[in-house]
Amino acid sequence: MVDRRQADAWQDWGVLDPLWSNLTNEGRDHGAWDLTEFWKLGEKEIAGVMSTTDRIGYPQAREEAFDFGCGVGRLTRALTAYFDRCTGVDGAESMVRLATELNRGWPCRFVRARDSDLVRFPGHSMDFVYSSFVLQHLRDEVAVLSAIDGLAHLVRPSGLLVFQLPTSVPSRTLRGRLALRTRAYKALRRLGISPRVLYERMRLRPPITMLAVPSDDVCTHLRSTGLRVLQVTTETFEVGPVESATYFATPADA
Secondary structure, eight states: OOOHHHHHHHHHHHHHOHHHHHSOOTTOTTTTOOHHHHHHHHHHHHHHHHHHHHHHTOOSOOSEEEEETOTTTHHHHHHTTTOSEEEEEESOHHHHHHHHHHTTTSSEEEEEOOGGGGGGSOTTOEEEEEEOSOGGGSSSHHHHHHHHHHHHHHEEEEEEEEEEEEEEOOOHHHHHHHTHHHHHHHHHHHTTOOHHIIIIISOOOOOOOOOOOOHHHHHHHHHHTTEEEEEEEEEEETTTTEEEEEEEEEETTO
16 A cells, blocks of 8 residues: 555665665665664664563564565564564565575565555464554555554464554654655656666655554554554654654454
8 A cells, every 4th residue: 555656766765775764864874874783773673672572471482473564674684583484575676685685594584565465475374573664654544554454464363463653743844844855856756867866966865755643543443453452662753753652462362
């Protein structure tokens, strides 16, 4: 449920600046990420999540993990320290190709699939399903909730679904001012100008959209689909600012 132009934008990001588009820290665009630091931040994020899973007692097995919207595999790689087998999924072929290249020798695989493709994967087959900084880029709230349903279907009984999603983003006015470069990028891209010229010479960016869903709406939806919400953690990111929540849920009959 990512529209065609947004899908094209992520394909461009996978070629132009894949690390920064996966982790948009200030001053790290245009190839400025140190790859070692990039991986270590993934390890830190997953270590924090797994610390929470230890406290809540789920998942009860650690065989299969699924990372939705994996990008170049920053978090998929980190998950291999905790699970026997890890699958990273992304909708951009450029991301999947680079993830496969960068993670050779690690016990993880990478597959191209969008949120509407989740039905391709066997239901109730994953001990741990994770998604971070991904669902916020879908088309609208309906698409987000549909993707959550698809992810939930993958979780085994006694498994765990964990995903991050903003609950509040900057006003449309502020976002509009910040999006000037992305609007120019889209217009010039339609005219056939090379994405590398736009990004490297003109300092224009492919669009990265963001939406928010209130936490109460998400929790209500999770419960309505047969999931038990075990914990919700919140965080504020300075850019924006953006209020965000991370949800931990398991099948209700677990």
